[in-house]
Amino acid sequence: xxxxxxxxxxxxxxxxxxxxxxxxxxxxxxxxxxxxxxxxxxxxxxxxxxxxxxxxxxxxxxxxxxxxxxxxxxxxxxxxxxxxxxxxxxxxxxxxxxxxxxxxxxxxxxxxxxxxxxxxxxxxxxxxxxxxxxxxxxxxxxxxxxxxxxxxxxxxxxxxxxxxxxxxxxxxxxxxxxxxxxxxxxxxxxxxxxxxxxxxxxxxxxxxxxxxxxxxxxxxxxxxxxxxxxxxxxxxxxxxxxxxxxxxxxxxxxxxxxxxxxxxxxxxxxxxxxxxxxxxxxxxxxxxxxxxxxxxxxxxxxxxxxxxxxxxxxxxxxxxxxxxxxxxxxxxxxxxxxxxxxxxxxxxxxxxxxxxxxxxxxxxxxxxxxxxxxxxxxxxxxxxxxxxxxxxxxxxxxxxxxxxxxxxxxxxxxxxxxxxxxxxxxxxxxxxxxxxxxxxxxxxxxxxxxxxxxxxxxxxxxxxxxxxxxxxxxxxxxxxxxxxxxxxxxxxxxxxxxxxxxxxxxxxxxxxxxx
Numbered sequence: 001x002x003x004x005x006x007x008x009x010x011x012x013x014x015x016x017x018x019x020x021x022x023x024x025x026x027x028x029x030x031x032x033x034x035x036x037x038x039x040x041x042x043x044x045x046x047x048x049x050x051x052x053x054x055x056x057x058x059x060x061x062x063x064x065x066x067x068x069x070x071x072x073x074x075x076x077x078x079x080x081x082x083x084x085x086x087x088x089x090x091x092x093x094x095x096x097x098x099x100x101x102x103x104x105x106x107x108x109x110x111x112x113x114x115x116x117x118x119x120x121x122x123x124x125x126x127x128x129x130x131x132x133x134x135x136x137x138x139x140x141x142x143x144x145x146x147x148x149x150x151x152x153x154x155x156x157x158x159x160x161x162x163x164x165x166x167x168x169x170x171x172x173x174x175x176x177x178x179x180x181x182x183x184x185x186x187x188x189x190x191x192x193x194x195x196x197x198x199x200x201x202x203x204x205x206x207x208x209x210x211x212x213x214x215x216x217x218x219x220x221x222x223x224x225x226x227x228x229x230x231x232x233x234x235x236x237x238x239x240x241x242x243x244x245x246x247x248x249x250x251x252x253x254x255x256x257x258x259x260x261x262x263x264x265x266x267x268x269x270x271x272x273x274x275x276x277x278x279x280x281x282x283x284x285x286x287x288x289x290x291x292x293x294x295x296x297x298x299x300x301x302x303x304x305x306x307x308x309x310x311x312x313x314x315x316x317x318x319x320x321x322x323x324x325x326x327x328x329x330x331x332x333x334x335x336x337x338x339x340x341x342x343x344x345x346x347x348x349x350x351x352x353x354x355x356x357x358x359x360x361x362x363x364x365x366x367x368x369x370x371x372x373x374x375x376x377x378x379x380x381x382x383x384x385x386x387x388x389x390x391x392x393x394x395x396x397x398x399x400x401x402x403x404x405x406x407x408x409x410x411x412x413x414x415x416x417x418x419x420x421x422x423x424x425x426x427x428x429x430x431x432x433x434x435x436x437x438x439x440x441x442x443x444x445x446x447x448x449x450x451x452x453x454x455x456x457x458x459x460x461x462x463x464x465x466x467x468x469x470x471x472x473x474x475x476x477x478x479x480x481x482x483x484x485x486x487x488x489x490x491x492x493x494x495x496x497x498x499x500x501x502x503x504x505x506x507x508x509x510x511x512x513x514x515x
Contacts, residue, residue, distance in 0.1 A: 013221035017138050018147070020216045021131035022154045024094050027209035028127050029158025031101045031120060034206055035062060036334050037162045037357060038199035040341075045196055046110045057262040058110045059338075060464055063330065064260075065114045067461035068253040069121030074454025075246050075286045077126020081446035083238040085230075086134040086223050089446075091213045093130060096123030102207025105193070105200040125457065128155075129450035136437040136514060137223040137445075144514075145372040145434055152368025152430030156361050156422075163357030165205065169198050170351065176201075225442045225514075234443045237296040238289070245288025252281035253458050260465035268469065275462060282458060286451055287315065290444060297443070307441075314439040315451055317506045321384065322456030324499035325391075325428035327463040331492030332395040333360055333425040335467075336418055339489065342482050343404045343414070350410055359415045360422025367423035368430030379510040380435050384503040387427050388496040394424045395493035399486035438509040463492055 039062065043055040050058075073093070080089035100120035107113045135147055169176060173194060180190045193201040229235055256278040258264050259271035266274070294311060297303040337356040344352050375383040398421040402414050432453060440448035470488035475481070 013219070014138050016215075016219040017221060018135055018150070020212065020220045021090075021135045022150060023209070023212050023215075024090065024127050024131050025151055025154035026158040026161075027094070027206075027212070028097065028124050029155030030161050030209070031097050031124055031158070031206055032155070033159035033162035033357065033361075034101060034104075034203065035066065035117060036337060037166055037353065038197070038202055039063075040338060040353075041196040041199045042107075042113065042203075043110060045199075046107065046113065054262055057468060058114075060467055061257065061261045062110070062114045062117055063334070064257045064461040064465050065254070066117045066121045067326075067330065067457040067464070068250065068257055069118040070125030071253060071282075071286065071454040071456075071458040071461075072246060072250040073122030073125030074129055074450030074457075075249075075289065075447065076122060076243065076450075078129045078447035078450025079238060079243065079246070079289050080126070081130045081133060081450075082226075082444060083235055086130050086137075086226055086446065087216060087220055090127060090130040090134065091216050093123040093126035094212055094216075095210050096120065097127065098123075098207050098210035102204055104206070105203035125454040126450065128453060129446050132433045132437060132449055133226075133446040134220075134223050136433075137225040137442065138221070144437075145376045148372035148432075148434035149369040149430050151433040152371065152426065153365045155429060156364035156368060156426055160358060160361035160365065162202070163354050163361060166197065166202060167351055167354035167358065169201065170354075173198065223442075229442050232302075233300075234297070234302055237293050237300065237302070237443075239292065239296075242289040242292045245285040245292075247285070249282040249285025249288075252278040252285065253461070256282075256462060257465065260462075279458075279462070283455070286455055287312075290315065290447055290451065293444065293447075302443075311440060311444060311448065314507070315448055317502070318436055318439055318448070318452030319455040319459075320502050321499065321506060322428075322432065322453045323459035324388070324456075324495050324502065325425075325432070326453075326456040326460035327495045328391055328395065328493055328499075329425050329428075330460040330464050331467070331495070332398070332489050333421055335485075335489055336360060336398060336421055339399070339482070339485055340402070340414060340418070342485075343402060344410075345404075345406050348408075350408070352410060352414075355410055355415060356418045359418035360426075363419040363421070363423025364426030364429075367427045371427040371430035372434040375431055375434055376510065379508055380431075381503050381506065381508050384428075384431060384435075384506075385500050387424070387431065388499040388503075390424045391427070392493055392496040394420045395496075396490045397421075399489050404480075404482060435509065437514055438512055439507070442514075463495070467492070 039059050043058055047055050077089050077093045097120045100116050104113055104116045132151060136144060139147055177190055177194060256275050259266055259274040294308045298305055298308055337353045340356045341352045344350050398417045401417060405411050436449045436452055437445060467488055470491055471484045474484040474487040
């Protein structure tokens with residue numbers, strides 16, 4: 001691959017790139033944390049005639065659709081970043097996730113919510129890969145562990161914001177109502193925005209990140225490594241027709257989601273067949289642009305066949321590592337707040353969801369900052385293994401040690417275990433921004449990272465769709481719904497055992513410079 005002697009941007013430009021990417025990741029985390037926070041009250045309003053079980057099924061489906069969209073967006077916007085440049089693609093990704101998340105405030109049906117979350121998640125999946133590629137390429141090697149920690153912390157700060165906003169908003173509804181009335185909004189529209197934990201108002205606020213794009217377009221420089229790749233002709237091997245594979249993969253992934261949704265009556269056997277076939281088609285489709293690019297690059301003499309094979313192997317191993325982390329997160333940590341709310345006494349007005357979201361986010365911010373520094377000391381393989389061991393322990397521990405409480409205060413044990421759960425399971429999101437850029441050369445870095453991280457989201461979506469089946473296995477006359485859910489989440493957390501083995505098939509890149 002071509003290496004660049006092009007000088008790096010001035011420090012001012014580098015700082016602007018870091019600020020822009022940090023804000024992009026922060027609001028990416030805000031958007032990701034949005035639905036776990038507002039999903040329950042939103043579905044109560046959108047499906048008032050349905051049972052809590054059906055509302056819970058829709059909750060899972062919307063999460064799965066979001067994850068499918070993120071998987072697709074990671075490859076789609078990663079392709080745009082490698083073809084058109086990191087900065088242009090990042091502005092489009094941020095605009096997409098901000099505007100369509102904001103539109104969720106005006107939905108009237110559950111499937112409207114699912115559709116808008118799908119489109120928004122295209123941008124969320126893409127922004128991660130683009131921001132990681134841009135900042136790693138601009139800042140160079142000596143700062144990469146610190147930068148990776150910033151990436152992981154930023155998204156969790158955004159997740160923290162969702163809890164803080166919801167907590168303060170619901171504690172100050174009278175004041176907020178007065179402000180909105182002062183702006184000239186009618187009482188009917190004010191009630192529309194603030195009804196049922198103000199979920200529509202919180203959704204509207206998620207459109208604000210679109211303003212970041214003005215800063216990016218004015219102050220953020222393009223990656224000098226990508227510009228050198230473009231000058232050498234390396235970006236010319238990307239072809240628009242290859243995106244047909246991504247479209248086919250997306251359709252296959254949505255078919256899997258539909259097969260397990262409450263709208264489908266195919267049965268579990270047929271759904272399992274669709275899942276196996278669909279997963280194979282999705283893997284082929286998401287990899288299609290990279291395969292075609294590498295074929296053209298080898299034919300043009302820009303890449304040799306050995307490097308082609310290494311890149312394809314790293315794509316598969318990286319996707320597996322991300323799948324373990326993401327399935328663990330969406331099968332445990334992302335379910336924690338909703339599960340914990342059912343521990344409170346019936347009719348309680350305690351803000352359990354908000355407190356658990358805040359506790360998990362605070363833990364995540366702290367640990368993601370530290371994890372890349374640990375990986376630089378111990379190596380990538382040892383660090384990932386230790387993260388899997390700790391994540392399994394904290395995930396199972398959270399759902400086993402907490403029990404329904406009857407007092408008018410939230411138990412300290414719940415918040416402490418939530419802090420540990422959020423911190424340890426989120427540690428991977430400080431690890432991946434350090435490790436994934438090391439697996440790929442500049443020419444395919446954004447697409448490669450986008451595939452690895454976001455194909456893991458597709459696996460997580462399939463796992464999340466099995467929560468209902470797992471809960472039914474543990475439901476009995478003796479087991480409550482809370483206990484059944486705890487058992488299901490604990491079983492899903494065992495995916496970390498797979499990660500402990502898989503990492504030893506991945507390359508050790510400690511001490512290596514970016515390709």
